[in-house]
Amino acid sequence: ELKVEQNPLFLSMQEGKNYTIYCNYSTTSDRLYWYRQDPGKSLESLFVLLSNGAVKQEGRLMASLDTKARLSTLHITAAVHDLSATYFCAVDSSGTYKYIFGTGTRLKVLA
Amino acid sequence: DAGITQSPRHKVTETGTPVTLRCHQTENHRYMYWYRQDPGHGLRLIHYSYGVKDTDKGEVSDGYSVSRSKTEDFLLTLESATSSQTSVYFCAISEVDSGSSYNEQFFGPGTRLTVL
Numbered sequence: 001e002l003k004v005e006q007n008p009l010f011l012s013m014q015e016g017k018n019y020t021i022y023c024n025y026s027t028t029s030d031r032l033y034w035y036r037q038d039p040g041k042s043l044e045s046l047f048v049l050l051s052n053g054a055v056k057q058e059g060r061l062m063a064s065l066d067t068k069a070r071l072s073t074l075h076i077t078a079a080v081h082d083l084s085a086t087y088f089c090a091v092d093s094s095g096t097y098k099y100i101f102g103t104g105t106r107l108k109v110l111a
Numbered sequence: 112d113a114g115i116t117q118s119p120r121h122k123v124t125e126t127g128t129p130v131t132l133r134c135h136q137t138e139n140h141r142y143m144y145w146y147r148q149d150p151g152h153g154l155r156l157i158h159y160s161y162g163v164k165d166t167d168k169g170e171v172s173d174g175y176s177v178s179r180s181k182t183e184d185f186l187l188t189l190e191s192a193t194s195s196q197t198s199v200y201f202c203a204i205s206e207v208d209s210g211s212s213y214n215e216q217f218f219g220p221g222t223r224l225t226v227l
Contacts, residue, residue: 033215033216041220041221042201042218042219042220042221043201044218045215045216045217048214048215088153090216097142097161097167098156098159098169099144099156099205099216100156101146101153101154101155102153103151103152103153104153
């Protein structure tokens with residue numbers, strides 16, 4: 001059974017600080033996805049990581065993928081309040097049409 | 112934004128009544144999904160569809176049924192709603208690329224369902 005684990009589940013950080021969210025998954029998969037969800041809103045796609053060693057950056061967020069370690073990271077650089085949200089990683093289960101989501105990391109950036 | 116709508120957006124109903132939620136897309140994507148989101152559980156897959164009339168169960172399908180009679184619509188039915196089905200329900204769509212690899216999902220705005 002494919003499992004996706006994120007840590008930490010909750011993260012409170014000061015503006016200007018750096019931090020990393022980790023996403024581990026339990027089986028082989030070709031792609032990994034990161035989403036953002038603001039309170040009371042839907043999920044918005046942030047990154048699609050296509051292969052081992054893939055790195056993508058958008059503003060203060062950078063995501064990377066290590067398929068051998070079955071690990072993706074979402075790095076936050078010099079956090080700002082606007083980054084406060086819940087971040088989900090997801091993996092598509094090879095050979096099926098299904099996506100499995102982590103439980104999410106709730107990020108709160110304190111001014 | 113991907114053209115995905117959900118209806119209704121909010122619903123309050125009583126235990127034992129049937130409820131149908133609708134997901135409508137204008138993207139002509141083949142794959143459609145229903146998830147529920149509850150605190151502490153992230154998103155859990157209820158049912159999904161890989162084409163018209165082609166559906167399958169997800170991890171939390173008990174008490175739910177789905178139908179897809181045309182590409183653009185995916186219906187989720189609670190035959191007899193229970194309080195444990197109080198949740199936020201999200202529809203999502205996706206498509207494969209030319210290399211048969213899956214792309215990211217696009218999500219609808221969600222339906223908040225309360226079962227009293």
